[in-house]
Ligand SMILES: NC(=O)C1=CN([C@@H]2O[C@H](COP(=O)(O)OP(=O)(O)OC[C@H]3O[C@@H](n4cnc5c(N)ncnc54)[C@H](O)[C@@H]3O)[C@@H](O)[C@H]2O)C=CC1
């Protein structure tokens with residue numbers, strides 16, 4: 001049975017799902033060295049933001065197949081190191097969107113009305129109404145940095161509160177921003193005009209210290225900043241200085257450059273600063289959502305199925321996966337088959353998406369085809385995560401073509417592999433949307449479902465060949481399950497595809513190649 005380590009607090013709903021397929025150990029609060037020592041026993045690791053999954057941890061995780069982040073941000077995981085080792089990294093892109101957006105909005109209103117300090121003052125026995133005079137958000141300008149899932153929900157609610165919305169996000173269109181009711185502007189203009197600035201971007205090299213002494217100086221004296229995204233996007237020392245000196249009016253922070261927050265000047269500031277301990281995703285609802293979302297993906301990967309929200313498999317979102325899953329299986333089977341027909345080292349793989357498939361995303365299919373192609377060389381070490389890297393390292397050139405005019409099947413996939421021993425091609429399609437059929441081998445039309453053990457021959461189409469091959473296989477006690485011949489012209493060249501019940505015994509392939517009329521023969525195990 002597989003073993004899963006859960007190293008941060010995760011809702012029971014997730015643990016229950018994992019327990020169906022694995023032994024689950026919940027060990028929270030581990031020190032890095034403790035985690036490094038035990039990670040080697042585990043097939044999967046489930047975390048939140050509390051566990052740092054460094055390269056050392058990944059190297060020590062020799063059995064790891066998947067790291068599941070029950071939340072959005074994966075900046076605490078060395079994703080590049082995981083990818084190199086073929087470890088899938090998954091997250092829950094939407095499970096805590098509402099929770100994080102509501103926390104940002106709560107922070108904005110709390111900051112405007114001094115709720116945390118007013119509450120503390122009343123609880124101390126005071127009745128001070130003068131100190132806590134606030135500001136309204138109605139008709140004020142909210143600058144949203146990052147108009148993704150959380151930023152968009154903040155925009156919707158803020159609009160309903162009568163705020164004017166500016167947004168900065170270089171990766172979304174003006175039309176999309178306008179649909180959400182935001183005017184897309186340059187960052188400088190947002191800094192200059194906003195009364196409230198809320199951050200909803202990932203921490204990347206581009207966004208690190210985005211809010212610093214220089215950018216703070218551009219803001220209005222009544223500006224208030226809310227950060228429920230990631231620590232390190234704000235230079236905390238510069239922020240503390242700006243608030244103390246009145247360059248801006250205040251800030252509400254849920255996330256910090258280093259967590260838990262240690263000694264910090266921010267702690268010593270008054271009601272202008274609100275601090276929460278990374279609570280954005282901490283609602284009962286969000287924790288159930290993310291736990292189920294990620295536990296299901298860990299379960300699937302441990303059962304050998306693909307994950308729907310893998311962050312290190314390019315172009316493979318849940319909607320795409322749902323649609324393309326059967327075609328990915330087709331691509332993988334064809335990749336494995338053409339790799340074995342080509343033998344030797346493959347240098348170029350031509351991938352042609354035909355018919356209806358031509359309008360689809362190609363990246364997942366190419367990855368699946370490469371996974372199949374590399375299977376003979378790498379066995380279980382190749383997967384959807386590292387297939388691209390492994391192919392690049394082996395110098396395999398991938399050429400993608402689309403041919404919407406091919407109409408034999410609704411959608412089919414054609415792979416052609418050229419290597420040190422020559423060129424071979426296979427085409428396949430799905431029957432009834434899920435049953436894989438080989439429809440062409442080396443340019444000869446056939447129609448057979450692939451089977452575990454197969455034998456292909458290239459021969460002259462002439463009487464007696466099938467009989468000779470049948471008797472030869474019979475004399476070695478090889479049982480033929482099915483057989484089909486594909487030819488282009490009568491008595492020309494032809495291809496024979498046989499499904500056999502067992503692997504071909506050693507030496508027999510050479511004898512088959514000696515049969516007069518047979519030019520070549522290949523065994524394939526799928
Ligand atoms: N405090 C908490 O507990 C939580 C924090 N988060 C954090 O919130 C952030 C946003 O999450 P989502 O909205 O779900 O992500 P998302 O991926 O839907 O949106 C992020 C947006 O940022 C934009 N972006 C990327 N680089 C940018 C740049 N340099 N400048 C401006 N925009 C840029 C992207 O185009 C995208 O639209 C993430 O950092 C996530 O980790 C998420 C959930 C809970």
Ligand SMILES: O=C(O)C(=O)COP(=O)(O)O
Pocket residue numbers: 048049050070071072073074096278279280281282
């Ligand atoms: O989902 C995210 O990105 C978060 O920051 C939430 O973090 P958490 O799971 O609450 O430690």
